Amino acid sequence: MKGITTLRVGDSVDHYLLIKQSTTGVTTVGKPFMSLVLQDKSGDIEAKLWDTSEEHERLYGAEQIVKVGGEIHDYRGKLQLRVKSIRPVKTDEGIGITDLVPSSEKSKEELMTELTPYLFEMNNPNIQRLTRHLLKKHHQAFTTYPAATRNHHDYASGLIDHVVSMLRLGKALAELYPTLNKDLLYAGIMLHDVGKVIELSGPVATSYTIEGNLLGHISIMVNEIAMAAKELEIEGEEVMLLQHLVLSHHGKEEWGSPKRPMVREAEILHYIDNIDAKMAMLNRALEKTNPGEFTERLFPLENRSFYRPTFD
Amino acid sequence: MKGITTLRVGDSVDHYLLIKQSTTGVTTVGKPFMSLVLQDKSGDIEAKLWDTSEEHERLYGAEQIVKVGGEIHDYRGKLQLRVKSIRPVKTDEGIGITDLVPSSEKSKEELMTELTPYLFEMNNPNIQRLTRHLLKKHHQAFTTYPAATRNHHDYASGLIDHVVSMLRLGKALAELYPTLNKDLLYAGIMLHDVGKVIELSGPVATSYTIEGNLLGHISIMVNEIAMAAKELEIEGEEVMLLQHLVLSHHGKEEWGSPKRPMVREAEILHYIDNIDAKMAMLNRALEKTNPGEFTERLFPLENRSFYRPTFD
Amino acid sequence: MKGITTLRVGDSVDHYLLIKQSTTGVTTVGKPFMSLVLQDKSGDIEAKLWDTSEEHERLYGAEQIVKVGGEIHDYRGKLQLRVKSIRPVKTDEGIGITDLVPSSEKSKEELMTELTPYLFEMNNPNIQRLTRHLLKKHHQAFTTYPAATRNHHDYASGLIDHVVSMLRLGKALAELYPTLNKDLLYAGIMLHDVGKVIELSGPVATSYTIEGNLLGHISIMVNEIAMAAKELEIEGEEVMLLQHLVLSHHGKEEWGSPKRPMVREAEILHYIDNIDAKMAMLNRALEKTNPGEFTERLFPLENRSFYRPTFD
Amino acid sequence: MKGITTLRVGDSVDHYLLIKQSTTGVTTVGKPFMSLVLQDKSGDIEAKLWDTSEEHERLYGAEQIVKVGGEIHDYRGKLQLRVKSIRPVKTDEGIGITDLVPSSEKSKEELMTELTPYLFEMNNPNIQRLTRHLLKKHHQAFTTYPAATRNHHDYASGLIDHVVSMLRLGKALAELYPTLNKDLLYAGIMLHDVGKVIELSGPVATSYTIEGNLLGHISIMVNEIAMAAKELEIEGEEVMLLQHLVLSHHGKEEWGSPKRPMVREAEILHYIDNIDAKMAMLNRALEKTNPGEFTERLFPLENRSFYRPTFD
Amino acid sequence: MKGITTLRVGDSVDHYLLIKQSTTGVTTVGKPFMSLVLQDKSGDIEAKLWDTSEEHERLYGAEQIVKVGGEIHDYRGKLQLRVKSIRPVKTDEGIGITDLVPSSEKSKEELMTELTPYLFEMNNPNIQRLTRHLLKKHHQAFTTYPAATRNHHDYASGLIDHVVSMLRLGKALAELYPTLNKDLLYAGIMLHDVGKVIELSGPVATSYTIEGNLLGHISIMVNEIAMAAKELEIEGEEVMLLQHLVLSHHGKEEWGSPKRPMVREAEILHYIDNIDAKMAMLNRALEKTNPGEFTERLFPLENRSFYRPTFD
C-alpha cells in the first residue's frame, strides 16, 4: 500500500490512518463539522467530516485509528482527502499505532547495534559501568522515545537515532582533536537526553509529564546518575563529571543549564548536540523546498528562512 | 579584651588575630614587604610588615593565627595597626580560628532551637520526614557553614541564621496569604540552600569546592532529596515538589535555576530568600554610613548606592 | 438570586446582567450576529444573538445593563447562555452598574477602617500630614478605583484593597526587620499608586486617560506630593523621600521607574507591591485550576503556567 | 598671560591656577607626596609636590586657587609642570574661580540674547508664559550651570550653551518638517534640562545633590512645570504636553525616562538633544586627535574610537 | 476622476483600479469567495467577490489592473466597495500600473533637479566622481524605486525622495556644525541606500530579491563602491570612508551594520536617516488621527502610539 502522502489528485484511498489531530467547529448556519489530520508513516493529510454528531466526536478523537475510504482532491493548491467512508479500526485487524507513525529510518535494533561498540570502546570502568547501567535500566524507553515533541527527532526512536548520529560526529571530533577524552564524550552523548524518557509521555502523541515540566530532563538525569553511582558503589570524579556534562549540555543558563560547560568534553558535547539537531531541522525543511526558493521561517533556528541553491 | 575594631588612635595592641589576607609586594627600591588584613570577631584592620623575608611569607600566610603587639595609628583617615612585634600562636595558647571569626549573633544552638518548632508544625508526613532526615544528615555543616562566601550571611552559622530569618518571614506570609501551603513553604526554606554544605569548603576562609563549581548547590540538593526519598521509601508528589522548590529558588534561568518557579510556594520562596538577603546587605552597608550620606556602591544590589535619611 | 457563573446546564436564567463586551460579526451567508460577554458580581458568561439589526447593536453595546431570560447549555465543553429574551433595563428597576461588577470582598468602608490605624501609628508629623492630606484629597477615587485595568485588583475598590493588604505585609516586615522606618514604609505603601486615580478613567470599564498615557501614575503622584507639601508648607527631607519611594516603586527603569530604589524602605516597598500583586494573580488562576493540573499561561508572570498540587 | 596648556617645554610658569583635583600618595620608602591637577581657562596640566606634610594637604585641596612658579617639562611624552614655588592666592589679588574655569565660548549674556527671540516666536500664550516664568525663576542658575558633570557642556554656562545650540537645530528642523509645532518644540528644548539646576551642585567642581540622586532632573522639572502652572493658573493640555516632553526626553525607560516619547515634538526633542551632545563630544575628542589616527575610546559613545580622516 | 478613497457612502464607482492583494476563502457552506484590496493613487479600499471560480482567481490576482463598477457602502463603520461589475483592463485602454500606485509628491525629475546642486557643491574630486558615477550607473532605478517595502518612503521614487529630504537636513546640520565634512556627508546620504535598487524587486509590489535577502543592501553597496573605484582608478582614503559610511549607517550591529559609525559624518548620517524616516512615519500616522486621539501602534517606532494634541 502506498503512503498517503505519495498519492496524487484523483487517486483513491482505502487506508488505515491514525488521527493525529481532531478539532470541531461550527458553520455559521449552525452545523457542526470536524477537521481531522490523518497520518501514516509517510506523513499526514487533512480531511473534513461534515454534519457531525457527538457520536462522531467520541469516535474520531486524536490517537484513534480509522479505516478511511475516499479520494485525493486538490483544495486550493493543497492536497486534501475527501472522505467517503470512515470507521474505527477493529481489534482483529491487527493495526497498531506504531504501524502508522513516522519513525527513524533504521530500526531501533539496528540503532542499538550501531551504538553498542561505542560502549565497548570506553576504557574507564567507572564511566562504562555507569553508562551501561543507565542505558539498560531505561532500555525500553530509550530505544522507542522521540528526542522531542517537535522540530527534530520527534518520532518514535528519535532519541536513540539522535544519539547514534551524535556518536558518529563525536568519533570524528575525537580523532581530529585527540585531547578529547573519548570515554567522557561518548558517555555524555549517550546519557545527555536520557532524562527525556521521564520528561516526555511516550513515543506517540508526545507531551510533557508533570515531572518533566517541574524538574526537566536535565535535573532528572543528574539524579539518575547519582542514584546509579550509589547502587553500583562507584565513587570518584567520573560521577561528578558525567553529571556536569548532562547538566551543562544546553550551553547557557538561559537555555536551562544551571551551569555552563566547564570541562572540555562538556563544551564539545553542546556543539555536537546543536549541529546534529540543526542539520536534522535544515534537512527536513530544505527537502520540502524547491531549488531557488526559501524555506518557511524556522522558529527553533531563530526564525530564519533558509535558501536552497539552484545547483547541487 | 576589646575587639580590634573598637580601638582608637594611640591605643596599644596586644591581641591574638587571624590573618585573613596576606599579600606580598616589592618597593621600587627592590625591598619586599607584606600587607596583612588581621581580624578578630569584631572585624578586621590592615597592617604592613616591612623588609620581609621568605621566612615571613611562610609564617604569615592567610588563616594563620598570630600574636601581635603594636599601636593603632591613623593612616590618612583610616585606622591601621602599626606592628611592633608579631609571632605565630603556640598550640598551648588555646586560641582557635573560631575564636577570631565573626559569626551569627545567636549561637547555632539557639538558632536550632528556634528552627525546630517549624519542623513540628508540618502536617504532611512525607514532607516532614524528608526535611528532618536531610537536616539531620547534614546537621553539623548545616549549623556551622556560612550561606555565602561574601555579601550576606557570609560568617560561621550564617546558613542557619539565614534560614531561621526566612522562616519568620515565611510564617508571616503564610498567615497573610492562607492559600500558601505551610508545609511546602517551610520545607523549601529549610532545604533550599543545604546544598551549600557541599558547594562550599567550610565555615572559615570559605571557597568553592570543585563539585560546587561543576554542579552547584541547586543540583546537589535536588540529588540529595532524591536519595533521601529512596532511602526513606517515600513516594509521591511531595518529593518532586520539594525538588522543584529547590531548583527554582533562584527565580530565573539566568540566575542558575534550570526551571522558573511553577508552584505558588516556589514563587514565594524566591521572594523570601531575596528579601532576607537584601535586608542583610542593606543593614550592613547602612550601619557604616552616616545619616545624610550614601553607602558605597553595592555590587549585588545592581551596583546601587543607598541613602541613609537624616531622621530615624 | 444565584450568581450567573454558579448555574449549571439546564438551569434557567432570569437575571439582570451587564454587557461587558459586545462584538458584531457576519456569517458567511451574510447574516449579522452579535457575541456578548455578560457579567454579574460572580463573573461572566458568553452569549450569542442571531440575526441582529442595527437596532440591536445600538441597544446592546458594552456597559449596557440588560434583563435576560434563557437557559444555560453546554457548548462544546464550555457553559454558554442561550438567550430567549433580552431587553434593556428600565430606570425604575433600580439596578446600577455597581450591582453587577465584581468588587473587593470587604466594602470600601471596612477597608478604610482597617487602613486608618496605620495612619495614626505614624510618628513623623511631616509624613503623617502629607499622607493624610493626599488620601483625603483623593478620598472618593482612592476608595473606589481599581488598582489596574486587568490582571490583579482590577475591580471596584481594588486600589484600597491592594493597599490594605500591602500594609498588613509591611507591618509584618517592619516587625521582623526593625531597621525599617515604619512611617516611611506605611506612607509609601499608601501613596505609591494613588496616581492611578488620575491615570485611570474610573471604577468601571476602566481605561487609561490621556494624562495617564502621557505622564503615568508615577510622575502624576510625584507632582501631587510636591504640591501637597507646598500647600501644607512642609519642608524637609521627608517630602523628597516620599517622592523617591513613589517614583522608584516599579524597581527598575525598564519598568517605568526613572530611578531605582536608593532608600531601604523604597527597596522593600517594591517587594511588598510585587508579592501582593503576584499572590493575587496566583490565587485567581489556581482557584480555577483542578488539583494535578496547570493554570493557563499567565502573561504578567512571565508567561508561566503554575501547577496546583494534588494535596493541600 | 598665555594659558597654561599653550606653553611648551622649557617655558617658565608664573600663573594663578585652580586646583581641580588633589590626591595624596605615599612612596614605597614611606614618604608622602601629592598629585595635583591644575587648571586655568585653557585647560589643565599635572604637577607633583614631593615630601608633603599635613599642612600641604590642608592648603592644596581641590577648589583652592594657588600662585605657582616653575617650568614646563616633558614627562615621557606628556607635558608636566615642575613646581618650584607654590602658595595660596591672597584675597587681595582679586582672582576668582570663574577666572580659571573653562566656560562657553560666548558669554551667558550673549547666549541669553540669542535665546530670547525664540521665546517671542512662540504663539501659544500658555506655552510662552510657562516657559518664561520658569526661565525667569531659575535665571541665575540656568545661565551659569553646566549641562553635565563631564562628557559634554560640562563647563560654566554649559547648560544654556547646549540649549541655544539645540534651538538653532530645532529651528532648522521645524522649517524642514512643517508639521512640527514650533511652540512645543522650542519650549521643550528650553525646559528639558532646567531640572539640572537642582540636580547639580553648581557651576564649579560640579557634583550631584542628594535630591539630584534620589529624584533626578527629569522628575524635578516635571514638578516645576506643575507648580508653575498652578501659580500662573494655567490649565489645559499644554501643561501636560510640556511635562511629557521633559519626562520623555531621554527616549527610553532604560535611560531614565518613565515614558517614551508619544508626541511628535517629544520624539524630535530626543534626537536634537542627542545630536547636539554627540557633536560636542566628537568635536572635543577629534580636535585632540591627529589626522590619520583614532581618538581614545569614548565611553558615552558606546566606547567607540573615532577616526579622523587625513583630508579635510 | 476622484480618487477611490475620497468617495463617500452611496457614491458610484467606475474606476480603473490595481489589485494590491487578492486572497481566496471558502464559506462554511462550501462556496468560494475572494477578498480584494483595490488601489489607485489616493490609497486603497476593500471589496469582496462572491461565488468565484478558478477563472476568477486566474484573472484577479495581485498586480492585475481592473475596471470596476459598483458603489461605496458602509460595512460596520468602514467603507467598502460593493462590486457590480469587474473586468481586466484592455491593453488599448492605456492604463499602466504607475497610474495607480502612490508616488512621491514631487516628480522624479523635480527631485533629481533638487539633488544635482548638492553634487556640484562637493569639492573633493574623488568623492564627487565616485558619487556621480554610481548615481549615473543606477540612475533609472535610483529615481523610481521605493526606499522600503513598507513603513516609510514605500512608494515609487521613494528612495530619491528620502535622499533629497535627507540632503536638506544634512545641509542644515553642516551649517550648524562646521566641523562636518560636507563632501563626505552628502555623498554618504546619496549613496547609503542605493544598494536597495538590487535588494528590492522594483517600484511596484515591491519584495526582496534573493540577493537582497542573502547579502543585503549594505554589503551590495559596499561592493558597488569598490568596483566603481576600480573602474575610475580612484585610490585613497575617500573610497574606504564612503564604504564605511554606507556599512555603518544602520548604527549598530544588531540592526545590520557590520561596524558601528567610527567617523563623525557616519554618526551623523545615521541620525539624519533616522529622523527623516521617523518624521515620515509620524506624519503619515498622525494625519489619519483626530486631534485628542492616539495613533494605532506603530511597529517600527517600537510599537508606540502617538498622541495628536488638540491644538496646532
Add this chain to the structure above:
Amino acid sequence: MKGITTLRVGDSVDHYLLIKQSTTGVTTVGKPFMSLVLQDKSGDIEAKLWDTSEEHERLYGAEQIVKVGGEIHDYRGKLQLRVKSIRPVKTDEGIGITDLVPSSEKSKEELMTELTPYLFEMNNPNIQRLTRHLLKKHHQAFTTYPAATRNHHDYASGLIDHVVSMLRLGKALAELYPTLNKDLLYAGIMLHDVGKVIELSGPVATSYTIEGNLLGHISIMVNEIAMAAKELEIEGEEVMLLQHLVLSHHGKEEWGSPKRPMVREAEILHYIDNIDAKMAMLNRALEKTNPGEFTERLFPLENRSFYRPTFD
C-alpha cells in the same frame, strides 16, 4: 640552544630574544625603569631594566631584537630573567624576527600541501576558479598571517593552520551529513577569513589596520569575491553564495555578520569555525593547568574557567 621558556631557576641566559612589549615606569624615588617582555619561539618571559635613560627607551622598544646575558631567577613563584647584559642585535648576526616568533607546528609549505587536495575535490568550476584565484592572489599573506591578534591561531601562519584544521572537520561533517555541498563548504572555509590579510598588519606584532577597523575582514572579503568574479567573468549564484558564506560566518549581527546564515553550508561553516577556535583555546589553557585544577578565566569563552579532570 634551548628555548627561553624551557630554562629553570639558576640557568644562565645568553640568547637572542625579541622584545614583544616594552613599557617604561618610574619608581617613587623618581628613577625610571623599563619592563620588557622578551620572546623566542618557545614563548616569553619578563625582565626589568633599572635606571634607564632615553637612550634605553630608544634602543629597546617593541619589535627590536636583542642579545641578552643573564640568569633565570624566581620572582615570587614566577620565572623572571635577571638581565646582566643587553644589546641590540647586529645586522651581520643573521637573526630575523621569524626566528623568534612562535608559529604553527607545521610549516606553511606542509599546510599548503594539505590544503591543495581540497581545492581539487571541488566539482563546481565557478567555485573552484574563484577560490583558487583568491588564494593565489593573497598567497604570500594567506600562508604567513595569523588568524587573530590574540586568543587562538595568533601566530605566524595561524590563518592557514586554522583553515586546514577546519577543512579536516568540514570533510568529516560532509561525510556524516551528505546533503552538505562540499564545494561550497570547502570554499567557504578557505575564504572566510582571507580578509584578515588586509584587516591585520602582518605576521609579527600584529595590530589592526585602519581599513581593518573601519571595514572589517568580512566586508573586505565580500568585496574581494565580487572583484574576483568580475575579473574572471564568472556569473551565477555561486558568487552570491560564497559572499553570503563569508558575510554570515560570525553567525549573528551582534558578532559582526550583517546577515545571519541562510544557507545550510553557511550555518555549518559558522559551527566549524567556532569549534576549531574553541578547541585551540581550550587546549592552550588546559595544557598550562594541572589535573584537578581550573584554568584562569578565559575571556573569549564567556569568561569561564575550565576544569582539568584528574584522570586522562
